[in-house]
Amino acid sequence: MSQVDTIANITDEVDGDEAVQQNISAGIALADVLQTTLGPNGRDKMLVGDGQVVLTNDGASIVDRIDIESPAAKLVSEVAHSQGGDVGDGATSAIVLSGALLREASELLEDGFHPRTIVNGYAKAATRAQARLPDLATWENHDNETRRRLVETSITGRWNAELTTFLADLAVRGYQAARSNDGPRLENVTIHGIAGGETADSKLLDGLVIDTDRSSTSLTDVPVPLPQRIEDARVAVVDDELTLQTPKSASQLSVEDVDDLQQLQEFETSEYERYVETLTTHDVDVLFCQKSIDDRLKALLARAGILTFERTRQDEIHKLQRATGASPVMRLGELDVSAVGHAHVVERRTLGPSEFALVRDAASTQVSLLLRGGTDHVVDETERIIVDAIDLLASFDARPGVVPGGGATEVELAADLRTWSRGIDDRTQVVVGAVADALETIPRTLARNAGHDQIDTLLELRHRHHHGDTAAGIDVETGEVTDMNSRGIVAPIRLNERLLTNATEAVTSILRIDGIIHVDEPVHEEGDGHNHDHQHGAGAGLQSDSHGYPWAIGH
Ligand code: ADP
Numbered sequence: 066m067s068q069v070d071t072i073a074n075i076t077d078e079v080d081g082d083e084a085v086q087q088n089i090s091a092g093i094a095l096a097d098v099l100q101t102t103l104g105p106n107g108r109d110k111m112l113v114g115d116g117q118v119v120l121t122n123d124g125a126s127i128v129d130r131i132d133i134e135s136p137a138a139k140l141v142s143e144v145a146h147s148q149g150g151d152v153g154d155g156a157t158s159a160i161v162l163s164g165a166l167l168r169e170a171s172e173l174l175e176d177g178f179h180p181r182t183i184v185n186g187y188a189k190a191a192t193r194a195q196a197r198l199p200d201l202a203t204w205e206n207h208d209n210e211t212r213r214r215l216v217e218t219s220i221t222g223r224w225n226a227e228l229t230t231f232l233a234d235l236a237v238r239g240y241q242a243a244r245s246n247d248g249p250r251l252e253n254v255t256i257h258g259i260a261g262g263e264t265a266d267s268k269l270l271d272g273l274v275i276d277t278d279r280s281s282t283s284l285t286d287v288p289v290p291l292p293q294r295i296e297d298a299r300v301a302v303v304d305d306e307l308t309l310q311t312p313k314s315a316s317q318l319s320v321e322d323v324d325d326l327q328q329l330q331e332f333e334t335s336e337y338e339r340y341v342e343t344l345t346t347h348d349v350d351v352l353f354c355q356k357s358i359d360d361r362l363k364a365l366l367a368r369a370g371i372l373t374f375e376r377t378r379q380d381e382i383h384k385l386q387r388a389t390g391a392s393p394v395m396r397l398g399e400l401d402v403s404a405v406g407h408a409h410v411v412e413r414r415t416l417g418p419s420e421f422a423l424v425r426d427a428a429s430t431q432v433s434l435l436l437r438g439g440t441d442h443v444v445d446e447t448e449r450i451i452v453d454a455i456d457l458l459a460s461f462d463a464r465p466g467v468v469p470g471g472g473a474t475e476v477e478l479a480a481d482l483r484t485w486s487r488g489i490d491d492r493t494q495v496v497v498g499a500v501a502d503a504l505e506t507i508p509r510t511l512a513r514n515a516g517h518d519q520i521d522t523l524l525e526l527r528h529r530h531h532h533g534d535t536a537a538g539i540d541v542e543t544g545e546v547t548d549m550n551s552r553g554i555v556a557p558i559r560l561n562e563r564l565l566t567n568a569t570e571a572v573t574s575i576l577r578i579d580g581i582i583h584v585d586e587p588v589h590e591e592g593d594g595h596n597h598d599h600q601h602g603a604g605a606g607l608q609s610d611s612h613g614y615p616w617a618i619g620h
């Protein structure tokens with residue numbers, strides 16, 4: 066949209082300081098809503114809308130579901146998405162930290178600091194903190210025990226201790242089983258949720274789980290009982306429907322003519338028989354089809370003893386290809402010996418109301434996490450958390466440093482920033498000190514949410530860190546200030562790195578806006594107006610563009 070068009074649509078304008086303050090307040094207000102959900106003792110929010118009620122304490126789900134009107138608050142809520150997408154955890158912390166940085170900025174503005182000075186100081190502090198972080202991490206001797214602790218810390222507060230350990234262990238085993246020689250292959254893990262049963266009934270299966278629910282009704286329709294389990298199975302995959310694609314032959318015949326109709330049926334039957342013949346020639350035992358299969362053909366396949374699954378999803382087709390080595394064909398006629406795959410076992414299984422196929426081959430590292438839970442909602446939530454946990458494990462393996470949680474890392478970084486800031490001889494010294502205060506909001510909030518005194522806790526934390534206890538944090542279960550590494554309350558270093566970058570980026574964008582212009586028409590160029598390509602690892606994100614946010618005009 067051109068400048069002229071934009072100006073033609075202006076209906077309202079807020080300028081300068083007022084705009085900055087409005088934006089800051091909106092961002093702080095959002096952070097205040099989220100802050101009570103931080104940490105394992107964080108409270109759930111009850112989200113009510115459209116006659117539905119959802120209870121959650123997950124930062125990203127909350128901001129997803131609330132209707133945020135203020136553009137600046139939207140910038141802050143985007144932080145939750147970038148954070149979750151980058152490392153699979155830390156969404157609430159990112160929002161709480163953004164809110165704290167905005168609160169500090171607001172005070173600095175009142176004291177006469179120019180927004181540019183604040184932006185510069187925030188960038189300096191972020192760069193310093195990023196440089197210090199690797200020194201606070203441990204980089205050696207990480208085994209599955211460490212991985213389990215990382216996942217446990219990230220998912221605590223949702224289940225009791227026993228279930229937390231159980232699910233963390235499941236995630237780690239699933240993740241590790243899918244490793245191949247060249248490292249973890251996330252596409253080798255299939256996560257499949259089935260409502261009904263207990264969360265503790267969830268399990269890791271060796272092999273690929275294929276959802277067959279949608280075709281299970283047709284399986285009961287076939288005239289002969291289908292095998293439950295086929296060993297040493299030869300597997301064919303058809304990437305299309307299996308019906309006759311000869312509409313021409315139908316139109317050539319007049320259906321009124323009984324003879325012709327019979328002729329058509331005979332023609333179809335012989336075609337279908339040819340399909341079956343193709344499969345039997347290649348000794349195919351199991352057939353997966355991406356679309357539907359004609360009922361008559363299904364019956365013929367069953368008589369030939371071929372286990373058949375229809376409406377297999379595209380993503381499952383890709384996985385089948387990897388798991389069995391089968392190449393999907395568009396037409397059965399194209400099937401040749403090289404397109405047929407192999408599995409040591411293909412079995413049909415029933416769990417509660419659900420049916421699925423398990424495809425296992427020794428040559429493949431495919432594993433499936435079968436997640437159970439009382440209701441669809443619980444299963445979906447568990448599924449989402451396990452997906453996040455697997456992302457977390459992947460980001461840990463990409464950068465295998467472990468930092469202490471429970472506010473320990475934030476307190477240590479804050480202390481370092483305060484000391485370091487004294488070497489700065491301009492006003493940014495004060496701004497860097499403000500970032501230190503903002504970082505301490507994390508342990509303060511954790512303490513408060515757990516019902517402990519936040520001032521006393523913070524003072525004790527500072528004292529312990531001053532005496533070299535770099536991993537001292539608050540264990541919210543006991544309220545004790547203690548060594549987080551030995552307590553196993555830990556995070557992958559990348560989580561904290563992204564936290565700093567994401568929060569600084571969002572707050573910087575808000576501080577750079579010095580006017581809000583309301584326009585009549587949507588100012589999006591095209592699409593949904595959101596530009597999600599955040600620059601990863603770009604330090605304190607001081608890009609000069611507007612990040613694609615339509616309301617940040619003229620920067
Ligand atoms: P986020 O969305 O930011 O991950 P959480 O509600 O998961 O928010 O809280 C994460 C914070 O809780 C981190 O600072 C983490 O170190 C801390 N934490 C997790 N478990 C504990 C614990 N047992 N004691 C103290 N802090 C914990």
Ligand code: MG
Pocket residue numbers: 154155156218219220
């Ligand atoms: Mg978390």
